Amino acid sequence: MENYERLEKLGEGAAGVVYKARDRRTGAIVAMKRLRPAGRNDGQLSEDLGREVGCLMACRGHPSLVEIRAAGRDASNAFLVMEYVGPSLAQVMRERAGLGRGPFTEADARRLMRQLLDGAAAMHGFAVMHRDLKPDNVLVDAHGNLKICDFGLSRFAAPTTGAPYTASMVTRWYRAPELLLGSREYDVGVDTWALGCIMAELLAGAPLFPGRTEMDQLNLVFDTVGTGDMTNWPSFVRLPRAGSPLCQRKRPPSRLREMFPALSAAGFDVLSGLLACRPDRRLTAADALRRPWFTGAESPDQARR
Numbered sequence: 455m456e457n458y459e460r461l462e463k464l465g466e467g468a469a470g471v472v473y474k475a476r477d478r479r480t481g482a483i484v485a486m487k488r489l490r491p492a493g494r495n496d497g498q499l500s501e502d503l504g505r506e507v508g509c510l511m512a513c514r515g516h517p518s519l520v521e522i523r524a525a526g527r528d529a530s531n532a533f534l535v536m537e538y539v540g541p542s543l544a545q546v547m548r549e550r551a552g553l554g555r556g557p558f559t560e561a562d563a564r565r566l567m568r569q570l571l572d573g574a575a576a577m578h579g580f581a582v583m584h585r586d587l588k589p590d591n592v593l594v595d596a597h598g599n600l601k602i603c604d605f606g607l608s609r610f611a612a613p614t615t616g617a618p619y620t621a622s623m624v625t626r627w628y629r630a631p632e633l634l635l636g637s638r639e640y641d642v643g644v645d646t647w648a649l650g651c652i653m654a655e656l657l658a659g660a661p662l663f664p665g666r667t668e669m670d671q672l673n674l675v676f677d678t679v680g681t682g683d684m685t686n687w688p689s690f691v692r693l694p695r696a697g698s699p700l701c702q703r704k705r706p707p708s709r710l711r712e713m714f715p716a717l718s719a720a721g722f723d724v725l726s727g728l729l730a731c732r733p734d735r736r737l738t739a740a741d742a743l744r745r746p747w748f749t750g751a752e753s754p755d756q757a758r759r
């Protein structure tokens with residue numbers, strides 16, 4: 455990693471610290487992530503790096519997925535070098551709110567969701583589950599285009615390395631109901647649920663389900679979209695927390711439409727499809743892109759700038 459000159463810190467998360475850096479050989483600006491060993495032994499650190507690098511390598515070449523440039527280790531740290539993109543979508547949304555600019559228009563939300571879904575469809579096509587999609591893990595480039603980053607929790611969903619997976623994945627506010635109910639046999643639907651939460655946040659300017667605890671999270675989800683759909687799912691009874699009183703409580707039907715009265719019918723079709731409680735009824739990223747919201751008359755907002 456001696457080829458890179460470290461510049462300012464860009465961000466810090468549970469897994470590591472990300473710096474802006476300059477490639478001494480070419481002068482190019484890159485982002486360099488140093489994985490923090492915190493309680494991990496050498497073997498685990500190499501395994502974490504290997505998994506993140508493997509998923510990033512599989513996804514290389516898609517404009518909506520951050521590109522890996524190099525990876526390596528020294529005696530105590532592991533490093534990942536990526537293209538430098540720009541601030542996170544979470545930062546951009548906070549800045550917009552600070553400037554009183556409010557949420558994104560439906561046209562802007564559609565342009566941004568098209569990019570995220572396109573990236574997710576490609577990633578899922580390579581059998582990669584991201585498992586931590588949220589506005590902090592989406593970067594915004596200088597032209598306002600989005601790139602999914604932080605593959606630190608991602609893994610391959612290939613048949614050979616199939617379920618059971620770890621249930622405690624995805625940051626709570628973006629966690630799909632099957633994960634909240636303890637499922638260890640989930641699929642890429644956990645990513646599309648998170649994308650539904652992001653779409654709602656773009657349109658509303660605030661997180662859709664800001665739960666304080668896991669159970670509060672489940673309550674918020676069920677209070678918003680109802681439980682009928684989930685409890686009718688044939689696999690529901692096999693979920694570890696299917697017996698939770700939260701699942702038995704009577705709830706009114708979905709009030710998602712009331713929360714987004716100004717959203718077009720085509721936009722709501724995508725939002726409600728991504729936020730289907732039952733994983734088998736949830737839109738896949740590829741299916742979402744085939745819905746009329748995206749396939750309607752080509753408009754300038756749909757083009758990648």
Ligand SMILES: Nc1ncnc2c1ncn2[C@@H]1O[C@H](COP(=O)(O)OP(=O)(O)OP(=O)(O)O)[C@@H](O)[C@H]1O
Pocket residue numbers: 464465466467468469470471472485487520536537538539540541542586590591593603604605606
């Ligand atoms: N390629 C990049 N270009 C520009 N900034 C980046 C890049 N990658 C990461 N960052 C910045 O660093 C922050 C942390 O990156 P990342 O999410 O990969 O780290 P992490 O330690 O896994 O974080 P967390 O624990 O929050 O998931 C991002 O939110 C972003 O602000």
